[in-house]
Amino acid sequence: MQLSGKTAIVTGSNSGIGLGVAEALAAAGASVVINSFTDRDEDHALAARLADEHGVPVRYIAADMSDGDDCRQLVAKAGRCDILVNNAGIQHVAAIEEFPVDKWNAILAINLSSAFHTTAAALPMMRAAGWGRVVNIASAHGLTASPYKSAYVAAKHGVVGLTKVTALETARDPITCNAICPGYVLTPLVESQIPDQMKKHGMDRETVIREVMLDRQPSGQFATVEQIGGTTVFLCSDAAEQITGTTISVDGGWTAL
Numbered sequence: 001m002q003l004s005g006k007t008a009i010v011t012g013s014n015s016g017i018g019l020g021v022a023e024a025l026a027a028a029g030a031s032v033v034i035n036s037f038t039d040r041d042e043d044h045a046l047a048a049r050l051a052d053e054h055g056v057p058v059r060y061i062a063a064d065m066s067d068g069d070d071c072r073q074l075v076a077k078a079g080r081c082d083i084l085v086n087n088a089g090i091q092h093v094a095a096i097e098e099f100p101v102d103k104w105n106a107i108l109a110i111n112l113s114s115a116f117h118t119t120a121a122a123l124p125m126m127r128a129a130g131w132g133r134v135v136n137i138a139s140a141h142g143l144t145a146s147p148y149k150s151a152y153v154a155a156k157h158g159v160v161g162l163t164k165v166t167a168l169e170t171a172r173d174p175i176t177c178n179a180i181c182p183g184y185v186l187t188p189l190v191e192s193q194i195p196d197q198m199k200k201h202g203m204d205r206e207t208v209i210r211e212v213m214l215d216r217q218p219s220g221q222f223a224t225v226e227q228i229g230g231t232t233v234f235l236c237s238d239a240a241e242q243i244t245g246t247t248i249s250v251d252g253g254w255t256a257l
């Protein structure tokens with residue numbers, strides 16, 4: 001239980017990668033705050049289930065990561081933040097000329113600006129505690145690009161830049177900040193893209209997965225939420241104390257191409 005005594009906040013963690021990261025941190029002994037904007041009974045039940053399974057305190061705090069004040073309030077309500085995982089994210093696919101401005105603004109707010117706000121609120125707590133870890137969930141799209149994903153690619157490149165600046169501003173503190181860049185992970189976000197891709201390419205589900213998605217991943221396999229969770233726990237471990245301001249790709253070789 002290497003993270004016992006630490007409190008972790010994971011934004012956007014009632015499904016997909018965020019949930020996998022929250023589970024991995026809880027399994028490593030951390031107290032965890034899970035978050036989404038939905039505030040349903042099932043969100044609170046999810047926190048209770050994780051607490052029960054891992055024997056650590058787990059709370060659900062509702063906050064809308066598209067709203068800067070809500071982001072800062074999330075950290076304030078948690079009361080303590082040793083580990084901050086900026087994970088909340090959304091996606092939209094359209095050509096630049098047709099990209100809806102409201103979608104552009106929402107993607108930049110949720111995928112990028114939220115990390116600025118939560119980090120600003122969490123760093124004073126980490127400095128006061130004398131230890132801190134910021135882990136930003138970026139993407140292979142933070143290092144490379146794809147057509148029709150302008151807002152997502154811009155936001156994720158921004159997350160990688162914010163990661164480096166945060167690392168430099170905390171370099172003399174016992175605080176690190178790194179980004180994980182996953183390739184494709186079969187989460188609800190990716191599942192939601194499959195029907196459009198099937199229509200666009202005139203392919204069945206399996207062919208879209210094989211020829212459109214995993215074609216970019218030399219391993220030919222999806223990464224898993226457990227692997228992203230394990231990488232997060234590693235970045236919080238003593239072995240990673242001198243790792244800061246970098247990106248770790250969990251992408252089956254995508255960015256090596």
Ligand code: NAD
Pocket residue numbers: 011012013014015016017018035036037063064065066087088089090110111137138139140181182183184185186187188189190
């Ligand atoms: P997901 O849709 O399963 O999860 C997204 C999470 O964000 C959910 O918990 C949702 O409730 C939350 N969320 C959305 N809008 C929010 C808001 N306004 N306020 C608070 N929470 C909000 O998606 P995922 O695939 O698990 O993605 C998680 C992160 O991983 C995102 O940042 C995404 O860009 C990144 N990522 C995913 C993949 C992939 O292949 N799945 C690859 C690279 C990076």
